[in-house]
Amino acid sequence: SKLYFGQTHRLHFNHSVASSDSDNNKLKMNHSPIHIPELVEGIGEYLEQVDLARCAQVCKSWQEVFSPVLYRDFGNRVYRDFGNRMTLWSGVQRFSCHIRSLIVVVSDFPTQAQLGPECRYLTKLALKPPPDAYQPLLWCTRLRDVIDCNPSINAFQIHLNNRFDQTLFREQNILRRMPALKELVIVNDHYPDTTNPESNGVFEAILECGPRLESLRYHIFADGLASEDPSTNINNDALPLWPRLSSLDIDDVDGRGMVLLKRCPNLKQFKTSADYFCYRLDDYRALQPVSQHFISGDGDFSLLEHLELSCLQDPWASHALDDLLQIRNRSSNLKTLKLNIWSISTTMIDILTTRHGTFLEKLDLNVSEGISTHNLGLLLTKCRQLIHMKVYVRNGEAGLQELDEFSPWICIDLQSFHLKFRSRSIDDLMDMMTSFFGVTGFNHVTAESVACISPERFWIQIGALKNLRALHLDTEPKTPPFTKALSIEHKDIEHLCGLRRLLKLVIPLDQEFISNDVKENLQLRRPHLQINHTHR
């Protein structure tokens, strides 16, 4: 809805305007953005619900313009106070025509009468039926009524709950009742899925609505036992492909996960992030079907822009990953890569840089075993488009290697850089830090060799990353050697102030690391720099 010249619509307010030119704090009412509904909506984007509610209380006109924004996301957070339960839905019916997104986590699902007949424009419905709901059947029936009244629902999210699943998915077939459904999230965060999954009908319901979906998240704590896996009875060839599905997020690539993955020829985003609970000793084998799927040519990897893999803690997993990242004979469009793995092999770095280096913008590495400086340097110099890089080394043993050739630092777009170590040994850490920044600092310091860079040069190196917007330095709490060795002194402030684009600095805010004196000075020089404390 664009506003053209002379067509600016302004709501007329009935209240009188007192003209008091002497009082600068008061505003002339006839000239304020609050008059234009489009702008009120824009202002509402930056307000919390409490603030919106206060604004809607100002006067009738404000109530009219702020209520749609206030009620757009109508949800209640965890809600336990029985005494107030009846008042929760009170008065909603008057504004329910504005509700677009409804979140229900309470034990009693609202009746149609409580929500009001005007609640017909929902696009998003999120549910978490609590285990203590006293009448599951009533809950489900009321939910079904709301779904039937809102054919516009396109995003549906539900937390599974043993007492509801069968009624909702098998008997009431709620997914079939949502003709516009595009985004589906099914999460089980109560217990590992040890019941026979075939009995609740959830997986079958997903398979049925699959062709309509654009995005699916399916986290069910599967324990991956083949005997209980319904996918063993599924004939893959008989199922249609789901060309619309572009984003798939599954917690485990077990049989069910693979059935889903094989349905999706046009994936743009693929995440599999097995939780700690379903950690399996042989999880490297779990990844193999995935890599086979992509390598065999059944899956088209060339559309993939976002890949997130975690819980590959077995060293062998990296072999499967090597295969997976190869994407034989296909071009790569990978922009975001997040890996939570045991270690990074040189092969993997090689594959990453040669196959995906062209487009990679975000790299998030969480590794158990030390990561070699050489490898990091290679990544940073060969992935020219990197914007964000995050490295978390869990054991912090830097596998230091001599750099035999130096490339100038060319990730000039790097905007945020997040480095986190858990190190017990200060020597390790310092070696890592200095060598690492020795490589990355090269955009201006090309003649230096890594060996020459001493800890004192740390802030100089940082100061060379001219495009840096956020700097986050982190370590395990109470490792004084770190804070002492890298502490910010008055002389270092110069380098930090030279980073014109730096907006956020996250550092340990203890006296060891930065004295109040230095901090005050820094804040004086860069009043808009946001300085946050790392450990709480």
Add this chain to the structure above:
Amino acid sequence: MKVTLESSDGQVFTVDKEVAELSVIIKEMLVIEQANQDHPIPLLNVGAVELAKVIEYCEHHRNDPTIDDDEDYDSRKKPIEMDDWDKQFTIVNKEMMFELILAANSMQVKPLLHLGCRYAADIVKRMSPTEIRDLFQIDDDFTPEEQDKIEWEKQWTKL
């Protein structure tokens, strides 16, 4: 290439075309009136003071990547980045800033509009209805009964 803009009170400004094109409206006007660029583009809703400020903003942000407005509102909700310059820019009195928001709206300068909305939101944030009424000089047109009802209706926001 230069274009000329005329404020509502008749003052004429000459700016680079790419600067002026941060305004969606002017960009569209330039496409339509390609042949007729000798005349200044009239901006009937924008005074000279505000126009000068809007131009100052556009000059500074001429090389910024454009905001994609098609994204869903979830992603719009994340706060936009304000750099030092923007923060300095918003240090003006409230009336001036509100005039600027209106100017940015009628000219459709999207980033300035977002900046302004954020500024306005910061002002009313954590203010009580009474304080807001006082600031904007609004009369409370609710009856006490209606106020009680609203208070009751709004309980869910405090959970």
